[in-house]
Amino acid sequence: MEIINRLQPGPDGHAVVYTKIFEGVRMEHPKEATVLVVGGGGRCHAIVDALSRSSRVGKIYCAPGNAGIAAQAECVPLKDTQVEQLRDFALERGVDLTVVGPEVSLAAGIADVFTAAGLRIFGPSKDAAAIESSKDFAKRLMARYGVPTAAYRTFEDYDSALDYVRGGSFPVVLKYDGLAAGKGVVIPENLEEAESTLKDMLLDDRFGKGKVVVEEFLMGPEFSFMCFVDGERVFPMPLSQDHKRAFEGDKGPNTGGMGAYSPLPFITDEDREYAMEHIMKPVASAMVKEGRPFKGVLYGGLMKTPAGIKVIEFNCRFGDPETEVVLPLLKSDIYDIFSAVVDGSPMPEIQWDTKSSMGFVMASSGYPGSYEKGYVIEGLEDALSDPDVRIYHMGTAEKDGRTVTAGGRVLMVIGSGETLVEARDRALGAVGKIRCGNLFYRRDIGWRVLK
Numbered sequence: 001m002e003i004i005n006r007l008q009p010g011p012d013g014h015a016v017v018y019t020k021i022f023e024g025v026r027m028e029h030p031k032e033a034t035v036l037v038v039g040g041g042g043r044c045h046a047i048v049d050a051l052s053r054s055s056r057v058g059k060i061y062c063a064p065g066n067a068g069i070a071a072q073a074e075c076v077p078l079k080d081t082q083v084e085q086l087r088d089f090a091l092e093r094g095v096d097l098t099v100v101g102p103e104v105s106l107a108a109g110i111a112d113v114f115t116a117a118g119l120r121i122f123g124p125s126k127d128a129a130a131i132e133s134s135k136d137f138a139k140r141l142m143a144r145y146g147v148p149t150a151a152y153r154t155f156e157d158y159d160s161a162l163d164y165v166r167g168g169s170f171p172v173v174l175k176y177d178g179l180a181a182g183k184g185v186v187i188p189e190n191l192e193e194a195e196s197t198l199k200d201m202l203l204d205d206r207f208g209k210g211k212v213v214v215e216e217f218l219m220g221p222e223f224s225f226m227c228f229v230d231g232e233r234v235f236p237m238p239l240s241q242d243h244k245r246a247f248e249g250d251k252g253p254n255t256g257g258m259g260a261y262s263p264l265p266f267i268t269d270e271d272r273e274y275a276m277e278h279i280m281k282p283v284a285s286a287m288v289k290e291g292r293p294f295k296g297v298l299y300g301g302l303m304k305t306p307a308g309i310k311v312i313e314f315n316c317r318f319g320d321p322e323t324e325v326v327l328p329l330l331k332s333d334i335y336d337i338f339s340a341v342v343d344g345s346p347m348p349e350i351q352w353d354t355k356s357s358m359g360f361v362m363a364s365s366g367y368p369g370s371y372e373k374g375y376v377i378e379g380l381e382d383a384l385s386d387p388d389v390r391i392y393h394m395g396t397a398e399k400d401g402r403t404v405t406a407g408g409r410v411l412m413v414i415g416s417g418e419t420l421v422e423a424r425d426r427a428l429g430a431v432g433k434i435r436c437g438n439l440f441y442r443r444d445i446g447w448r449v450l451k
């Protein structure tokens, strides 16, 4: 049976809805969508969790996923860089929408490959992903369109780079121009350190052949502004803050992120408005003008400096671990949001919970250096007994029916509450119930606002 509603003028000139009912005609609606999420860390677990709250989604696949994701999605043993195999899988299984987590897949052109095959995919083209994969491209774009960022120069030649650095002040920021898995930024305090870093990056090609962006050192709190972007259309998410250093007091080496929280009391409404009007919207429209329209999540890594808000970096995807604290606040249906971006159709009103959210990463001892895997994790069910706690798996596997550690960052435990203190206490309460012989975490997530 098919039902067709048509608006037509009635006998008195007013619009009347005429309903026609056809028996025996195939009905297209409602249909439960099949979704593929590409990636396998905590960010993808948060995306899968949000999709599983959608009334529009039936089946969820995740490639490669992990032991936690497996409770909500069917994990597929394909890597995030196996772009062609992922496309073939999506075609075979009739996947209606693919959502991409990691930048490597986007930089490898997954969106282009899927789109060419007629598949719907949420994530930018390879050309648009350059906003993250090439620091030089991002800096040139910002310079051309007057977007506030640190002063910079780009070098391919070691001697010229060293000359320039010698003539400047310290600390100085050296950024390798390419994807370097978070290891491409070094901030030398003196000339010797700068020399050896430039040697690494330009003479020894430690990360591959490339360029180096030499940047002015800025100071101030950093924050993350993620927006759903479809060309010129920009839809903000709540602000959040990552904690990159491994140990309490922001000490130790940089990591993929040890915790995050939202909202950010130190960012005013005016700051946010400024970031939206002078950074996120102009950059989205600049990408359109450059012939690289952006579709997906544009992540602004911003800093509140004494001279105003400036861009530290852009990412072309959901942030990790920011997504794990932000998406639990989403009250709208994420499938509809993804669809509006992918199809260029009207965006439904996006509603966010005004609650606070804070998450703690539990990592393997030794991370971000070398670490062992395979330690049994216990107490997860107990930790999840609080309805205001979520646990997203970052690096876990299943072994003989038990959950074991399988990565550097292993779990993220997120609490929500009316205040950040409440959110923190809930999360830490749950962390205390998790037993594992090889995990550490920072207790001071949110120190900047919780003192």
Ligand code: AMP
Binding pocket: 150, 173, 175, 182, 185, 215, 216, 217, 218, 219, 222, 244, 301, 312, 313
């Ligand atoms: P990026 O990969 O560009 O986000 O850089 C990694 C980290 O280096 C940032 O999160 C900042 O903490 C730091 N950083 C990058 N650029 C600057 C800068 N111009 N001034 C100060 N710190 C910076």
Ligand code: GLY
Binding pocket: 242, 256, 257, 315, 318, 319, 320, 321, 322
């Ligand atoms: N949290 C930083 C990033 O996602 O790159």
